[in-house]
Amino acid sequence: MVGQRFVQLLDEHPWFEVVSIAASSKSAGKTYEESVQNRWKMSGPIPEKVKNIIVQDAAKVEEVAADVDFVFCAVDMKKDEIRALEEAYAKTGTPVISNNSAHRWTPDVPMVIPEINPEHIEVIAAQRKRLGTKTGFIAVKPNCSIQSYVPALNALLDFKPTQVVASTYQAISGAGKNFTDWPEMLDNVIPYIGGEEEKSEQEPLRIWGHVSGGEIVKASSPLITTQCIRVPVTDGHLATVFVSFENKPSKEEIIERWRQFAGRPQELGLPSAPKQFITYFEEENRPQTKLDRDIERGMGVSVGRLREDSLYDYKFVGLSHNTLRGAAGGAVLIAELLKAEGYIVAK
Numbered sequence: 001m002v003g004q005r006f007v008q009l010l011d012e013h014p015w016f017e018v019v020s021i022a023a024s025s026k027s028a029g030k031t032y033e034e035s036v037q038n039r040w041k042m043s044g045p046i047p048e049k050v051k052n053i054i055v056q057d058a059a060k061v062e063e064v065a066a067d068v069d070f071v072f073c074a075v076d077m078k079k080d081e082i083r084a085l086e087e088a089y090a091k092t093g094t095p096v097i098s099n100n101s102a103h104r105w106t107p108d109v110p111m112v113i114p115e116i117n118p119e120h121i122e123v124i125a126a127q128r129k130r131l132g133t134k135t136g137f138i139a140v141k142p143n144c145s146i147q148s149y150v151p152a153l154n155a156l157l158d159f160k161p162t163q164v165v166a167s168t169y170q171a172i173s174g175a176g177k178n179f180t181d182w183p184e185m186l187d188n189v190i191p192y193i194g195g196e197e198e199k200s201e202q203e204p205l206r207i208w209g210h211v212s213g214g215e216i217v218k219a220s221s222p223l224i225t226t227q228c229i230r231v232p233v234t235d236g237h238l239a240t241v242f243v244s245f246e247n248k249p250s251k252e253e254i255i256e257r258w259r260q261f262a263g264r265p266q267e268l269g270l271p272s273a274p275k276q277f278i279t280y281f282e283e284e285n286r287p288q289t290k291l292d293r294d295i296e297r298g299m300g301v302s303v304g305r306l307r308e309d310s311l312y313d314y315k316f317v318g319l320s321h322n323t324l325r326g327a328a329g330g331a332v333l334i335a336e337l338l339k340a341e342g343y344i345v346a347k
């Protein structure tokens with residue numbers, strides 16, 4: 001599903017053109033249209049420009065890499081196989097922008113939300129040395145769920161958040177499914193998503209870490225605990241968040257920080273960057289998954305229901321589109337940042 005989102009987002013992209021699509025040997029040799037037959041899950045049609053591309057075998061690394069300036073990677077394989085595949089591409093001198101979790105904790109691989117930690121891409125120099133390449137590297141995006149609460153907390157880091165409790169209400173597209181292939185989700189809630197709570201608690205700390213000695217050193221605070229729940233919606237991960245601070249801000253200060261928050265993508269005017277990264281809703285019944293997930297073409301984050309709490313300092317609700325900002329769109333934005341900063345160049 002993320003692969004399909006990439007294809008959809010890259011159609012008409014002002015900087016990037018899809019020239020090659022690679023998959024397992026099972027799909028190799030078919031046209032892209034044949035390979036996704038009956039499995040196309042996007043709302044629009046398959047873009048004309050890619051329909052007749054002959055799918056290559058992703059395992060034939062040298063062959064695929066010869067045709068491209070960089071690759072996006074979203075695959076369903078074992079983690080050690082993904083690590084090896086991505087490193088093999090990087091070693092051919094090809095940048096890899098990955099949606100997979102395999103390299104999220106490799107010390108010299110940057111895991112980036114471009115508005116939050118663009119400076120982590122500096123670590124690429126050390127990674128290139130280790131991989132023995134002047135031009136290749138791997139950069140990854142974090143898990144989709146954290147985008148529904150990390151941007152809102154990031155805007156408040158000056159007030160030193162100490163404790164965070166987040167519960168995520170995650171769409172079924174996060175599991176690569178729709179209601180046709182997952183009927184069990186109709187009229188149902190499943191209180192378990194394998195590995196999700198660990199990712200949701202740990203990945204924000206890596207995003208808030210810093211580069212030192214050619215590695216990313218993760219932050220030690222705030223303490224984060226999460227519960228991740230699968231809910232019957234197609235797209236959009238919503239989070240309810242409780243937070244306490246060392247220096248408690250006023251409600252007005254928080255809303256002002258959210259409204260003002262912009263980062264490197266906005267400064268550089270990157271094509272996929274939302275103009276307004278965080279939108280605060282005053283209405284007490286917003287953000288709503290269905291109404292607000294597409295804000296800023298699915299690349300913005302919505303927040304609402306900010307109020308004082310009886311146990312923590314504040315509570316609020318956050319929402320982001322999991323396959324746009326949280327997956328393919330987030331990866332395209334990373335690639336745009338890396339191109340603008342000179343890390344991705346035409347071969």
Ligand SMILES: N[C@@H](CC=O)C(=O)O
Pocket residue numbers: 143144145170171173174175193196322323326327
């Ligand atoms: N692991 C996530 C993927 C993001 O959409 C999930 O299962 O929802």
